[in-house]
Amino acid sequence: MEMGLLHSRSTLLKTDICYIVVEESSTSLDKIQALYNEVDFKRGGILNVIQGNYEMGIITNQRSKDTLLGLLSDEKILNVIEDLVAISLTYSKDFMFVPGILYNVLRFLTWENINIVGIIMTQKELSLIVSRIDAMNCYNTLERLAKSSKKPEKK
Numbered sequence: 001m002e003m004g005l006l007h008s009r010s011t012l013l014k015t016d017i018c019y020i021v022v023e024e025s026s027t028s029l030d031k032i033q034a035l036y037n038e039v040d041f042k043r044g045g046i047l048n049v050i051q052g053n054y055e056m057g058i059i060t061n062q063r064s065k066d067t068l069l070g071l072l073s074d075e076k077i078l079n080v081i082e083d084l085v086a087i088s089l090t091y092s093k094d095f096m097f098v099p100g101i102l103y104n105v106l107r108f109l110t111w112e113n114i115n116i117v118g119i120i121m122t123q124k125e126l127s128l129i130v131s132r133i134d135a136m137n138c139y140n141t142l143e144r145l146a147k148s149s150k151k152p153e154k155k
Contacts, residue, residue, distance in 0.1 A: 010090050011146075013139060016062040017046065017084040017129060019117055020069070023055055023076040031071045032058060038067050046086065048120050048127075059086070059118055059129060084117060085135040088127040089142065096123060108145045114138045 022028050032049055039045035039060065047064070050057040055078060060068060062082065069077070095101055105126070109116060114137055118129035130138045 011139065011142065012086075012088040012090075013135065014044065014046065014086040014088070015132065015135075017086050018060060018062050018065045019079075019081040019084060019129060020058045020060070020065070020072075020077065021055055021079040022058065022072055023078055024051070024053075025075055028056060028072065028075045031075065032056065032068070034071055035060070035064065035068050039064055048118075050118070050120075057118065059084075059120065081117060083132045084129050085132050085138075086120075086127050086129055087135065087138055087142065088125055089146075090125050093124050095126075096121065102126070105142070105145065108141055109138060112137055112141045114141065 022032075029049075029051070035047060035058075039047045041047075044061070045064070046059060046061050048059040050059075058068060065080070065082070069080070102121075105128075106116065109128075114130060114134045116128050116130060120127040120129070128138065
């Protein structure tokens with residue numbers, strides 16, 4: 001496995017995140033889409049919607065929580081998890097095509113007893129949602145992982 005691809009280009013930590021799980025219905029997605037107009041992405045706003053077969057998970061800033069819950073007041077809210085942090089790592093575009101990279105990240109975090117509440121992946125970014133209590137341990141563990149997987153420089 002090409003471990004050098006694990007070396008993160010940057011690490012970003014965002015606080016005051018919440019995760020809301022709502023039962024999927026014929027109206028819930030339309031209501032969630034209305035929140036896109038309320039979130040100020042230029043000022044660090046977060047809105048990630050994960051649509052499963054029976055439920056949807058919404059990861060957003062704490063300041064958007066009440067607005068979202070108001071929009072979803074007629075829907076069945078399954079869970080609200082607060083006091084979370086998003087730790088985002090950016091990589092080369094090739095990292096997601098290398099087998100085992102996600103496994104190695106999660107393995108290192110498991111060894112440190114860090115629970116991952118959510119995972120968001122794009123082509124160049126991996127965001128892990130963890131409890132605020134685990135945030136610094138998670139960040140430090142990921143930094144150690146990145147340093148240990150860095151390719152030695154040629155002389």
